[in-house]
Amino acid sequence: MNIHRVRSVFISDVHLGTRACQAERLLGFLRAYPAEYLYLVGDIVDFWAMRRDVRWTAAQNTVVQKILRRARHGEQVIFIPGNHDEALREYTGIRFGDIRLEREWVHTTAEGKRYLVLHGDEFDQVTRYHRWLAVLGDVGYTWLVHANGWLSWLRRKLGIAGYWSLAGYAKRKVKAAVSFVGDFEGSVARAVRERGLDGVICGHIHVAALRDIEGIRYVNCGDWVDSCTAIVEHHDGRLELIHWSSSEAETLDPEGLAEQLLLQQRMQSRRTAA
Numbered sequence: 001m002n003i004h005r006v007r008s009v010f011i012s013d014v015h016l017g018t019r020a021c022q023a024e025r026l027l028g029f030l031r032a033y034p035a036e037y038l039y040l041v042g043d044i045v046d047f048w049a050m051r052r053d054v055r056w057t058a059a060q061n062t063v064v065q066k067i068l069r070r071a072r073h074g075e076q077v078i079f080i081p082g083n084h085d086e087a088l089r090e091y092t093g094i095r096f097g098d099i100r101l102e103r104e105w106v107h108t109t110a111e112g113k114r115y116l117v118l119h120g121d122e123f124d125q126v127t128r129y130h131r132w133l134a135v136l137g138d139v140g141y142t143w144l145v146h147a148n149g150w151l152s153w154l155r156r157k158l159g160i161a162g163y164w165s166l167a168g169y170a171k172r173k174v175k176a177a178v179s180f181v182g183d184f185e186g187s188v189a190r191a192v193r194e195r196g197l198d199g200v201i202c203g204h205i206h207v208a209a210l211r212d213i214e215g216i217r218y219v220n221c222g223d224w225v226d227s228c229t230a231i232v233e234h235h236d237g238r239l240e241l242i243h244w245s246s247s248e249a250e251t252l253d254p255e256g257l258a259e260q261l262l263l264q265q266r267m268q269s270r271r272t273a274a
């Protein structure tokens with residue numbers, strides 16, 4: 001595996017405690033990118049989901065251990081809680097061992113550019129004014145994923161081509177989501193311009209980005225439940241968006257490769273046995 005030493009790493013929306021959390025992939029990414037600053041930009045632990053059902057794996061434990069270890073070894077770790085770990089917001093301004101908990105933070109890059117680092121849910125009209133709706137949406141999404149699989153199983157079983165599919169429904173949802181993302185990005189950028197900063201690094205909407213919006217650098221870390229994306233700052237101050245799942249994740253990680261080979265071997269021996 002290639003090791004890329006960078007100045008800073010920014011990750012958000014890991015959602016530890018849920019089945020969707022891509023903890024193994026995140027471990028691979030963290031191993032590949034040691035840094036001086038590690039920013040945890042909210043929704044790292046999903047306390048909302050854990051109220052319904054806790055999915056805590058060994059890999060998720062290792063994620064926590066690795067982060068604590070990095071902090072102990074001198075990496076500056078700054079944790080900015082999001083809305084799914086908002087219980088921790090009561091403790092902002094406090095240091096927990098080597099980890100610093102903050103409501104928001106201004107990060108100055110090696111080039112001297114100033115970025116506001118925050119989770120971003122304060123700019124999401126849905127979670128801000130209709131909390132119950134956001135929780136409902138969360139439950140609804142989980143249900144949709146289950147229903148999708150169940151529906152296609154039923155259709156196969158009955159041998160009927162579906163007239164109504166979830167695809168159409170999802171398409172309509174996507175249309176609404178596109179305008180939602182646009183509204184969110186625009187209002188974050190506006191707020192940052194008012195504060196006289198160069199840019200913003202946030203999370204929350206699970207849509208990674210690195211671009212200019214009306215003269216403001218808008219940066220979003222994405223997530224580790226689906227897209228497996230992160231932002232890194234190189235030593236010259238240049239920011240880069242990393243798509244982990246599509247790059248070295250599967251190809252260069254020796255542990256993952258060994259695991260895959262073992263699995264293939266086992267499947268082969270099972271085939272020959274049968």
Ligand SMILES: [Mn+2]
Pocket residue numbers: 042043082083084119121203204205
């Ligand atoms: Mn969030």
